[in-house]
Amino acid sequence: MEKAKVFFTNFRTKAFGDGLPTKLKKMIKKAGIGDIDMDGRFAAIKLHFGELGNISYLRPNYSKAVADVVKELGGKPFLTDCNTLYPGSRKNALEHLECAWENGFTPLTVGCPILIGDGLKGTDDVEVPVVGGEYIKKAKIGRAVMDADVFISLTHFKGHELTGFGGAIKNIGMGCGSRAGKADQHSDSKASVNEELCRACKTCLKECANDALHFNEEIEKAYIDQNKCVGCGRCLGACNFDAISFGFNAAVKSLNCRMAEYTKAVLDGRPHFHISLIVDVSPNCDCHGENDVPILPNIGMFASFDPLALDQACVDACLKAKPLPGSQLAENMAKGDFVNHHDHFSNSTPESEWQTCLEHSEKIGLGTREYELIEV
Structure with a gap:
């Protein structure tokens, strides 16, 4: 398989110049989003609205920029996410929408409708075959996600307490699973x-x-x-x-592989495009009702047609960055009994593991880990 193209731009802007949303628009156009036939098509933009109390999730301005580009191309965008498995402020569509609104995501601020992908109670899903699946034969995906003609992921790239980092694959695989689908990935137990x-x-x-x-x-x-x-x-x-x-008791390797297979189920058979922003790199998921200080500096915005290459490029960029003073990562590294894993995410959360997700993704044909980084 030939190298995938991953496009990158940093967060620098000039005084009285373009702002970051405009810079994001230019970057994704350069990355080729316009090659997708959007004319009259429903385009799902999958993102995380953030748990109440958390303020490290992506600002609504970024999702509006993506929605604006989709509309320029003739598409019909909507923002979406599926309900959570755990009790919180996003476990049903009513609370989920109220959470999104409180966190700044409304049709007025993002320029398009917001739909919860798996319906009112998280039960409106579709069983989708996983081609080449070893752990999952049929994935339970939110119906609105699968009804879309085009799929776009907009990811806040950050740390994660189980999977090391939350990138495009986690945003898609775990995020698009219905409540039952999330249980399918997280749990080896019964209800x-x-x-x-x-x-x-x-x-x-x-x-x-x-x-x-x-x-x-x-x-x-x-x-x-x-x-x-x-x-x-x-x-x-x-x-x-x-x-x-359900208990969150699936081994991390199993969780990573199931997540990759759910991602493949979401993407197979239709046009898709992926964007990740390495900003406010909190040590834990945006599902937390709080966020710790970033473990790494803001690096930039990335885009690709290949979600695996995108995750690999983002993790590579993070591993080259220097830990931020006063963060969980820096404090761990300063401990007398610190064991250096030569991996910022493992050093931040030693019990986490991310490599198997990317390895399994490549094995099942989700994409390639080989990429060409093109700076815009």
Whole structure:
């Protein structure tokens, strides 16, 4: 496979010159986004709206810049993300939209509609075959994501407590999975009921197609027959009180490989384009309700038709950067018992691991890790 082209521009701007959103527009046009036939087509722009309390997510100005370019090309853009597996401010479409609005994402500020990809309760998904999948045969992807004619990812490249970093592949694979799809990637266990949170509403009972959900009339609580539960996750969206959950217990290698396979399911068979911004590189995911100080300096904006090459280029750029003083990374490196992994992400969070994700992505044909970096 020949090298992929990855385009790059830094965050420098001149006084009284173009601002960063305009610079982003120029960069993605140079990278070839205009080669995609957008005329009259629905274009999903996948991003992370940020958890309430977190302020390191990408500002709405960047998503507006991408949406504006799509509209210039005749496309019909919409911003999208899918609901979260964990209880938080984005676990259903109503709370998710309110979170997005509070964090500055509205049709007025971004110039296009906002749709939650897997519907009101995170149950509106489509089973998509994974060609060459070793861990996942059918991925559960948000229906609105799969209904789009064109797919564009806009990623905040940052650290992550499990996968080392959150790049394009994580934004797409984990982000586009429905609630059941996220459980599919995160968990090797089956669903369980927290009796303290169960309200005895019995809504969940009708969602199980495997006769695994039952109701104990004596204590007035739902329970799950583990012998019959197949771990499909359909019951997650049925409970409005977060009484049903899955454990986040998948090994990191398994999680990385499943994420790569979910990404392949999202992208196969339609035009796609990818953008990553290395800015405010927090040590943890934007799913956190807080953000620590950046571990690395702001580096720049990257774009490519190949999400794997894009992630490889971004991680390479990060590994060449110097850790920022006062960050989690710098503090770890200053400890007396510090073991140098020669990897900023592993040094920041030693229990994390990212290499298997990129290795497996290349193995299943998601893209190539070989790239040519073209500075704009």
